[in-house]
Amino acid sequence: MSPHPHSPSASAIALRGVSFAWPDGTPALTEVSGVFSPGRTGLIGSNGAGKSTLLRLIAGELRPSSGAIDTAGEVGYLPQNIALRPETTIAELLGIDGTLAALRAIETGDVSERHFDAVGDDWDIESRADEALDRIGFSASDLDRPVAAVSGGESMLIAITGLRIRRTPITLLDEPSNNLDRATRARLAEFVDEWPGTLVVVSHDLELLERMEHTAELHAGALTSFGGPYSAWRAHRDAEQEAAQQAARTAQQSLKGEKRQRVEAETKLARRERTARKVQASGSLPKILAGKRANAAQVSAGAMRTNLDDRVRAAQEAVDAADARVREEERISLVLPDPEVPRGRRLVEFTARAPEPGGPDAGAPIVVQGPERVAIVGANGAGKSTLLAQLVTGAPPAPGRPAGALRTERVGYLPQRLVLDEEASALDQVRAAAPGSTPGDIRNGLARLLLRGASVDRPARTLSGGERFRVALARLLFAAPPPQLLVLDEPTNNLDIASVEQLAQALDAYRGGILVVSHDTGFLERIGIDTVLELEPDRGPRGERASGDGAPGARLVRLPSLPA
Known part of the structure; x- marks a missing residue:
C-alpha cells in the first residue's frame, strides 16, 4: 500500500482493480475497485463476500495478487477474532507494551537510544491509557493484568481502546460488537460517534451501522458506496430492486x-x-x-x-x-432434525449459587425441560460462558458460583470462541463429528450452509469468520442422533444480517431444548424465549470489579422478560 496526501475531497482509501487468491488458487476478490470516504463507513455484505479479506488487504496483512490500494496514512486494524494467549497482558492488548517497557527502562536509568526510539512522542502514554481505560471501567493499574481475567467482550473493548490511544489516521474494525453486552455496546457507540480520523466497520449490528455516515457494500465482487447509514442504504436498495424487478417483468x-x-x-x-x-x-x-x-x-x-x-x-x-x-440473495438453509424430546423430559438443572461451607442454602433448582427455550443474560464478565462450559464439561463450579448439571447426553454445544483444527478442511472436521455420514451427504449439507466447491476443502485458517461459524454449526447439526439440547454461546457472532434471520427461523422451528447466551435481544425475541435467567456477579466487600469468571461470586435469577 502506498499512502498519498490527504485532502478533504480525497478518498481515505482507494482500491484499484484489487484481486486476491488463496495459496490453492481459490479467488477471494477479483478486480475490486472503489473508495472509502473520510469519516465513518459501515462495510456490509454476505458471509464469504470477502469483507474480512478486504480489511486484511487494506491493513497490509495480506498482499493483493494484482491491483493497488492507496491509503491516506497509517492503518490500525482490529481483526474479527482476536487470537490471545492466556498470559497476554492488557498492555499488550492495547498495543502499548513496547512503549511502556521502553519508558520504564528509561525511568530506571537505562538511556539506550533504542528505548527513546520506542517511546518517540508518546511520553504520556501511561496517563493517556489511564484516561482511556477509565471510560471502560479499568485503569493504568490493570496494564499488567492478564486478559484471561477479563471477559471476551471486555477484551474486545480494550483492544478498541488501544486503537484510539494509538491515534492512527485510518482504523478498521471487524465485527467489533461481538460478545458485547448492552452497556458495553453503548460505550462502543460513544467511541464510534467521536472517532478521530477515518473509520471502516464491518458489522451485522444494525444499531452500530445506523451510526455510520456512509455505507459500502461488497456484493458479487463489486464495491459500491452510499452516502448514509444502513437504513437509508436499505431503503435505496429496496427501491432499486423494486424498479429492477418491474423492468425485468x-x-x-x-x-x-x-x-x-x-x-x-x-x-x-x-x-x-x-x-x-x-x-x-x-x-x-x-x-x-x-x-x-x-x-x-x-x-x-x-x-x-x-x-x-x-x-x-x-x-x-x-x-x-x-x-x-435483480439481485439474487443466497441464504443458508437450515432444517433442524426433530430430536423427539418429551415435554416433561428434564434436560438441565441449575442451582442459583453453588453451596459454600456454612453459606446460605442455594434454594430450589432451576429446571429446563422438554422443548423449553432459555436465555442466559448478564453483563460482560459475569461468567455466562464459564457457566455454559461448566455445564457441558461437567467441571466443578467455583464456590459461590451458579452450577449446572446435564440430564441428557445428547447435547450440541457451540462455544463463543470456536475451536477448529486450523489445518483441517471443513469436510474433514464435519466427518470427524459425523462419522456415519458419507462425504457426499456432508457436502450436500455444507452446500445448504453456503459452503461449496473449493471452500469445503480449504484449511480452516483461510475461512472467514462466518464460514468458520458454519463449519462449527455443521458439526453440531449433523450429529446422529440429533441433540436434544442445543447450548449456544453468542451464536450470531460473525453472521451476516440475512444469516442471523435464517438461524432464528431454524431455531424457532426446532423441537428440542435451547439454552442460549446472547446480547442480541432481537434474535432472542425471534426464537421465542420462554425463560430468562440473569447471571448477577457479586462484588467484593468494597464493590471492586469481579474478574472474568465472575469471581468472587455470582447468582442466577429469573427475570420476568428479556431486558430492554
Whole structure:
C-alpha cells in the first residue's frame, strides 16, 4: 500500500482493480475497485463476500495478487477474532507494551537510544491509557493484568481502546460488537460517534451501522458506496430492486410478445407459400411470372424473418440486462432434525449459587425441560460462558458460583470462541463429528450452509469468520442422533444480517431444548424465549470489579422478560 496526501475531497482509501487468491488458487476478490470516504463507513455484505479479506488487504496483512490500494496514512486494524494467549497482558492488548517497557527502562536509568526510539512522542502514554481505560471501567493499574481475567467482550473493548490511544489516521474494525453486552455496546457507540480520523466497520449490528455516515457494500465482487447509514442504504436498495424487478417483468412480457408475433408471422408465411405452390401447380400463371412471384415472396419472407429475429434478439438482450440488475440473495438453509424430546423430559438443572461451607442454602433448582427455550443474560464478565462450559464439561463450579448439571447426553454445544483444527478442511472436521455420514451427504449439507466447491476443502485458517461459524454449526447439526439440547454461546457472532434471520427461523422451528447466551435481544425475541435467567456477579466487600469468571461470586435469577 502506498499512502498519498490527504485532502478533504480525497478518498481515505482507494482500491484499484484489487484481486486476491488463496495459496490453492481459490479467488477471494477479483478486480475490486472503489473508495472509502473520510469519516465513518459501515462495510456490509454476505458471509464469504470477502469483507474480512478486504480489511486484511487494506491493513497490509495480506498482499493483493494484482491491483493497488492507496491509503491516506497509517492503518490500525482490529481483526474479527482476536487470537490471545492466556498470559497476554492488557498492555499488550492495547498495543502499548513496547512503549511502556521502553519508558520504564528509561525511568530506571537505562538511556539506550533504542528505548527513546520506542517511546518517540508518546511520553504520556501511561496517563493517556489511564484516561482511556477509565471510560471502560479499568485503569493504568490493570496494564499488567492478564486478559484471561477479563471477559471476551471486555477484551474486545480494550483492544478498541488501544486503537484510539494509538491515534492512527485510518482504523478498521471487524465485527467489533461481538460478545458485547448492552452497556458495553453503548460505550462502543460513544467511541464510534467521536472517532478521530477515518473509520471502516464491518458489522451485522444494525444499531452500530445506523451510526455510520456512509455505507459500502461488497456484493458479487463489486464495491459500491452510499452516502448514509444502513437504513437509508436499505431503503435505496429496496427501491432499486423494486424498479429492477418491474423492468425485468416488463422486458419478459415484451419478449413474449415478440416471440408470439414471430410465430404468427411464420404461420402467415406458411399459408402464403402453400397458396403460391397451389397457383404454380394449377398452371393458371405463366411459368416466368410464377417464378418471379415466388422469388419475390422468398425475398420478402426472408426480410420479414430477419426483422422479427432481430426484434426477438433485442428483446432477449433487454431481458438479460434487466435480470442482471435483480439481485439474487443466497441464504443458508437450515432444517433442524426433530430430536423427539418429551415435554416433561428434564434436560438441565441449575442451582442459583453453588453451596459454600456454612453459606446460605442455594434454594430450589432451576429446571429446563422438554422443548423449553432459555436465555442466559448478564453483563460482560459475569461468567455466562464459564457457566455454559461448566455445564457441558461437567467441571466443578467455583464456590459461590451458579452450577449446572446435564440430564441428557445428547447435547450440541457451540462455544463463543470456536475451536477448529486450523489445518483441517471443513469436510474433514464435519466427518470427524459425523462419522456415519458419507462425504457426499456432508457436502450436500455444507452446500445448504453456503459452503461449496473449493471452500469445503480449504484449511480452516483461510475461512472467514462466518464460514468458520458454519463449519462449527455443521458439526453440531449433523450429529446422529440429533441433540436434544442445543447450548449456544453468542451464536450470531460473525453472521451476516440475512444469516442471523435464517438461524432464528431454524431455531424457532426446532423441537428440542435451547439454552442460549446472547446480547442480541432481537434474535432472542425471534426464537421465542420462554425463560430468562440473569447471571448477577457479586462484588467484593468494597464493590471492586469481579474478574472474568465472575469471581468472587455470582447468582442466577429469573427475570420476568428479556431486558430492554
